[in-house]
Amino acid sequence: MSEDPPLREIVQLACRAPSVHNTQPWRWRVRGPDIDLFADYRRQLVYADPARRDLMVSCGAALHHLQVVVAALGWSARVRRMPDAADERHVARVHLIRSRGLPADPAVLKAVAARRTDRRRPTSWPVPEERLNSLAAIGTSWGAQVLPVTGELSKAKLQRLTRRAATIQGSNPRYIEELDAWTHASQGAGVPREHVPERGAPGSGVGSDSPYARFPAGTLADPVREVEPAEDAMLVVCTSSDDAISRVRAGEAMSAVWLHATQENLSILPLSQAVEVEETRRDLHNEVLGGLAFPQVLLRVGWLPLVRDELPPTPRRPLDEVMTS
Ligand SMILES: Cc1cc2nc3c(=O)[nH]c(=O)nc-3n(C[C@H](O)[C@H](O)[C@H](O)COP(=O)(O)O)c2cc1C
Known part of the structure; x- marks a missing residue:
């Protein structure tokens, strides 16, 4: 296995995270084994989300996706949230370290790919x-x-x-x-x-x-x-x-x-x-x-009906648009 983490692939999978109105209000900077996540205020929903709550929740979802993808690929992540006290846009710095002996977990990667926002009506089966x-x-x-x-x-x-x-x-x-x-x-x-x-x-x-x-x-x-x-x-x-x-x-x-x-x-x-x-x-x-x-x-x-049309994935912005130098 390569000793370098596949950083672009990791970021691409993290971008599959849900975001309010699919705004994808994030930017990423990749430097060596560090990945920085920034909130992109230019993509704020000014009228729906005046407090930028949804925007930060969306960034949190992307940060979680990043962490589980990293772990699934056999790396571990040391995360510092809000590393810059003077700038709330700097959501996290994630430092990747090779995990020893931990197997990759394809189930998580599958869930990242399969997850959807499905707005159809649930069935009458109760959720235990x-x-x-x-x-x-x-x-x-x-x-x-x-x-x-x-x-x-x-x-x-x-x-x-x-x-x-x-x-x-x-x-x-x-x-x-x-x-x-x-x-x-x-x-x-x-x-x-x-x-x-x-x-x-x-x-x-x-x-x-x-x-x-x-x-x-x-x-x-x-x-x-x-x-x-x-x-x-x-x-x-x-x-x-x-x-x-x-x-x-x-x-x-x-x-x-x-x-x-x-x-x-x-x-x-x-x-x-x-x-x-x-x-x-x-x-x-x-x-x-x-x-x-x-x-x-x-x-x-x-629970949605077991037999239903699968939803295609919602689109995402090209990776180069969300990566910053
Ligand atoms: C913070 C946040 C708030 C959301 N609020 C709503 C909502 O009120 N109603 C809704 O139908 N979807 C809501 N969504 C779902 C998004 O519209 C959805 O994640 C986005 O369109 C991307 O689609 P996907 O989740 O299928 O990838 C919300 C998502 C997030 C992260």
């Missing part, structure tokens, strides 16, 4: 509590708190807060313009229409609106009928502080949960509207989390 708890524990081991929300009342509250946030956001024409720009974006970024469910005819019970639909109707067929209620569960990723490093940690935890869920055939859908809007974020903090933790992102967890 122990599965939800074990996903939460995996996320929590990455330095944020991941809390299962199981009670119907609490889940209804999350739904209500997300709808409220969507109403507030939807009343701002600039927010709508920004959403449209990223929904049909091309050139390796944005959310393709083929990844957003179409809307069925009213009363048809087919392709009906999810309470969490965020994007204008797309072209993805969503055949689950509403005969039985969807049995999705929820996780809340939260942190004890609300600074930039906490958001990065939250992104790492989200990514850890997602890659594990992918390996178990469970679908994850991040829902960030309720944390993007100040009013609903405060309600989440005070009413759902008892004022004890800061919410960073919600995750819908559910």
Whole structure:
């Protein structure tokens, strides 16, 4: 095996991480065995994400992807988060060291390649509590708190807060313009229409609106009928502080949960509207989390139908565009 880590390949795989509206708000610098990750503020969603929370959570997801890819290829990573106290854009410096005797783990690489944001309606199969708890524990081991929300009342509250946030956001024409720009974006970024469910005819019970639909109707067929209620569960990723490093940690935890869920055939859908809007974020903090933790992102967890059309991967920017010297 070569003694040099395949740095470009590692960065390319890290870029498969999820990001808000597929903005990919990151830049990478590769120098010898060090890889630096920078947040790219120019790709901020100014109206959806004024606090740059989603942007930093997205960078955290990329940092987690990087770490597990590095480990899967037989290297270990020493990570310094926020190494430059004067510049929050410098998210991490990752130093690679050859691991001795550790086998490569192709399962993680497969999960990185297979993971998708799938917005189709989950089935009525319940997510067993122990599965939800074990996903939460995996996320929590990455330095944020991941809390299962199981009670119907609490889940209804999350739904209500997300709808409220969507109403507030939807009343701002600039927010709508920004959403449209990223929904049909091309050139390796944005959310393709083929990844957003179409809307069925009213009363048809087919392709009906999810309470969490965020994007204008797309072209993805969503055949689950509403005969039985969807049995999705929820996780809340939260942190004890609300600074930039906490958001990065939250992104790492989200990514850890997602890659594990992918390996178990469970679908994850991040829902960030309720944390993007100040009013609903405060309600989440005070009413759902008892004022004890800061919410960073919600995750819908559910089983999609076993037989379904596979989603193609969403596009990514060319590597040379995200690498800096
Ligand atoms: C911080 C964050 C917030 C997100 N919020 C939402 C959301 O509110 N609704 C949604 O449908 N997708 C959301 N997504 C999913 C992204 O749109 C998705 O990751 C991106 O389009 C790339 O697609 P992929 O995950 O299939 O690679 C979010 C992702 C991240 C990382």
